[in-house]
């Protein structure tokens with residue numbers, strides 16, 4: 001079982017709740033799929049530490065990790081992953097992508113328009129149901 005944390009980073013734009021979503025590159029697993037940024041938990045690391053580290057590595061920003069959302073377990077052909085999503089906000093920095101090819105602040109009403117990684121779909125639903 002692969003444990004992965006991901007950051008659901010919210011920002012209010014024009015009085016609309018928007019979420020930061022990133023597009024995986026062609027040479028990653030799940031090429032060109034959209035996802036919440038994050039990554040694999042390393043031995044001895046808390047989920048919050050993992051998320052802070054991954055987001056700094058992938059986006060060059062500092063975040064505050066807030067409440068957890070419901071974890072999702074998904075069986076891919078390469079293995080079973082459990083995704084641990086957390087609501088987060090940006091503390092400092094400007095986004096600079098190091099791994100993904102694209103990002104967008106997607107309004108909640110348009111979240112389902114994106115071609116998300118399958119494991120992320122329950123998270124998208126949970127956000128829409130809040």
Ligand SMILES: Nc1nc2c([nH]c(=O)n2[C@@H]2O[C@H](COP(=O)(O)OP(=O)(O)OP(=O)(O)O)[C@@H](O)[C@H]2O)c(=O)[nH]1
Pocket residue numbers: 004005006028029030034035036037038039040081083117118119120
């Ligand atoms: N960060 C992140 N990973 C996700 C999400 N949804 C999802 O299925 N994953 C999967 O979780 C796994 C671990 O993420 P990762 O981002 O550390 O993976 P990685 O770059 O090392 O890629 P790799 O799995 O090809 O080695 C990936 O296989 C990725 O496809 C998500 O929303 N965020």
